[in-house]
Amino acid sequence: MPGLARREQPLTVHHLNQLLLVCSLVLLVAVAAVRISSRSGLPSLLVYLGIGIAMGQDGVGDVQFNNAELTQVIGYAALVVILAEGGLGTKWKEIKPALPAATSLALVGIAVSVGVTAAAAHYLIGLEWRQALIIGAVVSSTDAAAVFSVLRKVPLPARVTGILEAESGFNDAPVVILVVAFSTAGPVEHWYVLLGEIALELAIGAAIGLAVGWLGSWGLRHVALPASGLYPIAVMAIAVTAYAAGALAHGSGFLAVYLAAMMLGNAKLPHWPATRGFAEGLGWIAQIGMFVLLGLLVTPHEMGDDIVPALVIGLALTMVARPLSVVVGLLPFRIPWQEQTLLSWAGLRGAVPIILATIPMVSGIAESRRIFNIVFVLVVAYTLIQGPTLPWLARKLRLGESEGAADLGIESAPLERLRGHLLSVAIPKGSRMHGVEVAELRMPSGAAVTLVVRDGTSFVPLPTTVLRRGDELLVVATDPVRDAAERRLRAVGQGGKLAGWLGLAGNGTGPHSRHSGQ
Secondary structure, three states: OHHHHOOOOOOOHHHHHHHHHHHHHHHHHHHHHHHHHHHHOOOHHHHHHHHHHHHEOOOOOOEOOOOHHHHHHHHHHHHHHHHHHHHHOOOHHHHOOOHHHHHHHHHHHHHHHHHHHHHHHHHHHOOOHHHHHHHHHHOOOOOHHHHHHHHOOOOOOHHHHHHHHHHHHHOHHHHHHHHHHHOOOOOOOOHHHHHHHHHHHHHHHHHHHHHHHHHHHHHHHHOOOOOOOHHHHHHHHHHHHHHHHHHHOOOOHHHHHHHHHHHHHOOOOOOHHHHHHHHHHHHHHHHHHHHHHHHHHOOHHHOHHHHHHHHHHHHHHHHHHHHHHHHHHOOOOOOOHHHHHHHHHOOOOOHHHHHHOHHHHHHOOOOHHHHHHHHHHHHHHHHHHHHHHHHHHHHHOOOOOOOOOOOOEEEEEEEOOOOEEEEEEEOOOOOOOOOOEHHHHOOOOOEEEEEEEEOOEEEOOOOOOEOOOOOEEEEEEEHHHHHHHHHHHHHHHHHHHHOOOOOOOOOOOOOOOOOOOO
């Protein structure tokens, strides 16, 4: 496909057919590679990068692609989708206690990391200060997709998970501002000017993100759409609107889309499981396309001289800059050393640093290609080292928690004309609702279990019907008791028959109660 390098060639139906064939095959290979990465413990980004490199000019595909500007544009678009998907999956009750620590780590920690990494690049490698600062800023952003693709199998304390998740969502914004500032022709602005610019852009982005998220969730709760498939489209459109509005208002669009998606994800939206699945699928497509494109942009035979500098800078980042940023950023908080150690090692770099490395290339900064090569080698090398060892380190630090009772999957469909809701409840394997009789659910007046689907067979339950794992329940609830019914179902799913004795009576105040709609 050398024709990718000739932009003047018009796209015909024949070319479209070829492009569709190649893209579909790449997607199928990438989907199959997820299975391999999940078994090996490596983030799937390495596999996707490998596909892109194999298709590139040094691989079997011999695709000539060197358009850094197009890569940056597509990368930004993919990051918007990835941040939206991450925000939709963020549970407010888990992230709220960790919010101050994560914010400090995303701001103070970034400053420490940029300074230490830039100093290492300048004094150890001999890079000029502008180039060293660009590299320090580029590699200081952690990647949520890379982190959680590795930690998915290891249940961690809620505080550690919340800090990692919030930090990954928040630190993209200040890093983008720093990279753009350092990549601008002319002298770099004074540090206090940069701080003011960062604060202003973050404030604008946060305000717009929260406003768009609140308005969007309010509208989706009060407007009954004619088809369930429209809800996922509307949710993603609202999230993208937050990014575009934030960016056009000279704020942080990345922070805006993350906060808007988080508000949507924690609202009581209809058809939520379908929306979540749709967003997750778009997130996978964005990751695959972005990493394959980054792999195409790489020229492996030009990286020989940049391997050692990348390893040296990566060593300084991993062993000095990241741990120091965690210690300084979390200094006001009482975080045990075990959790700080894991947070230091969990600072995985993924797509964000590689995409940000295209900014100096587009701006025409001297040695920008070398900066890109160093960042690429650093991300790949240290992901290979950190990725497989993260679960091992979590076990050694005794931070892996035993899995508790699995939460119920509840989907709500509004019955607008009947002024009620139809709740579809799936009982997972780990739910303590197993063995509970229908009468023991003690549903509020105005709600009732009307149907049970078991092993493909549906039947109307009796009060003495015993619920089992794998059952699907249909619960009809009127508007006034909809929330109470869902809270009660979740309470029984967490505490079983003893939900009332355990403080899980369904009033939403118990320690294990979850926000309805999640």
